[in-house]
Amino acid sequence: MLNSYPQALTIAGSDSDGSAGMQADLHTFFARNVYGASVITACVAGNSYGIHASVPMPTDFIDQEFADLADDYHIRAAKTGMLADSELIEDVVKNYQAADFGPLVVDPVIMTKHGNQLLEESAFNTLRTKLIPLATVLTPNFYEVQKIAEMTINSDADMIAAAQKMQAMGAKNVVAKGSHADTNQQAVRDYVLLESGESFWLSEPYHETDRVNGTGDSLSACITAELAKGTPMKTAIAIAKQFVNTAIGSPIEVGHKFGPINHWAAQQREY
Numbered sequence: 001m002l003n004s005y006p007q008a009l010t011i012a013g014s015d016s017d018g019s020a021g022m023q024a025d026l027h028t029f030f031a032r033n034v035y036g037a038s039v040i041t042a043c044v045a046g047n048s049y050g051i052h053a054s055v056p057m058p059t060d061f062i063d064q065e066f067a068d069l070a071d072d073y074h075i076r077a078a079k080t081g082m083l084a085d086s087e088l089i090e091d092v093v094k095n096y097q098a099a100d101f102g103p104l105v106v107d108p109v110i111m112t113k114h115g116n117q118l119l120e121e122s123a124f125n126t127l128r129t130k131l132i133p134l135a136t137v138l139t140p141n142f143y144e145v146q147k148i149a150e151m152t153i154n155s156d157a158d159m160i161a162a163a164q165k166m167q168a169m170g171a172k173n174v175v176a177k178g179s180h181a182d183t184n185q186q187a188v189r190d191y192v193l194l195e196s197g198e199s200f201w202l203s204e205p206y207h208e209t210d211r212v213n214g215t216g217d218s219l220s221a222c223i224t225a226e227l228a229k230g231t232p233m234k235t236a237i238a239i240a241k242q243f244v245n246t247a248i249g250s251p252i253e254v255g256h257k258f259g260p261i262n263h264w265a266a267q268q269r270e271y
């Protein structure tokens with residue numbers, strides 16, 4: 001008798017140092033007992049000092065990746081990460097709409113926390129009008145919230161207004177990740193606005209560490225993994241927040257500067 005695991009898909013860029021992008025997604029799927037498939041959209045060369053080169057995949061190759069998975073696998077939930085430019089977004093939208101891959105978590109990767117731009121500025125409108133309307137869950141970081149909602153966030157009220165604006169763009173559920181710029185902070189808070197209209201702040205302790213590469217990827221991948229298992233939305237988001245917090249709280253020795261989070265530590269805990 002073969003073992004069976006729910007299947008999830010990451011549609012994302014490869015990050016050569018393994019800390020972020022589809023590698024972080026696949027680490028997370030594994031840690032959450034979900035089988036991970038991947039549609040690679042771009043290749044990024046980098047290490048713990050930053051990103052040094054990036055190339056998008058040809059769209060006919062991406063079409064083939066989707067077709068091969070649709071022919072053979074039973075994907076129950078998918079997520080998007082780095083999509084590089086307008087042409088890639090439109091291609092992914094076309095392929096996702098033609099497939100039957102379950103709920104879609106959109107991590108609208110625009111810029112890494114170290115300032116590397118991973119989406120062309122000219123693609124912002126395509127992101128807003130073509131991809132966000134397909135999002136079962138949208139997970140922008142603090143910078144991306146401001147870019148997508150086209151507003152500056154100075155208060156909780158601003159964050160709530162931005163989340164409502166993104167829901168009005170078509171995202172069913174929104175996880176708007178808060179700022180962690182305040183060095184005195186005790187907690188990191190994300191604002192969650194659900195399809196039902198229920199909303200709340202999710203808070204976990206702040207960890208003082210520079211080993212935080214791939215946090216956003218891992219958060220959205222964990223939500224995807226839980227949705228693939230059939231976990232209800234609110235629980236899936238809460239598990240993901242705790243999973244990433246545990247992974248940040250036990251740093252590992254990889255690279256010399258901004259390292260990855262610890263998916264092993266997060267795997268060993270029950271949520």
Ligand SMILES: Nc1ncnc2c1ncn2[C@@H]1O[C@H](COP(=O)(O)OP(=O)(O)O)[C@@H](O)[C@H]1O
Nearest residue numbers: 113141177188205206207212215216217219244
């Ligand atoms: N130093 C930290 N301590 C605790 N939680 C953190 C820390 N840095 C990021 N997080 C959490 O990781 C998750 C991903 O957020 P963030 O790092 O802002 O995303 P991104 O990687 O997309 O920029 C959020 O829930 C955020 O609160």
Ligand SMILES: Cc1ncc(COP(=O)(O)OP(=O)(O)O)c(N)n1
Nearest residue numbers: 013015020021112113214215216217
């Ligand atoms: C290929 C690739 N995709 C995405 C990222 C950024 O990952 P994210 O988790 O959103 O942000 P950081 O926490 O790494 O800033 C990446 N670096 N590479």
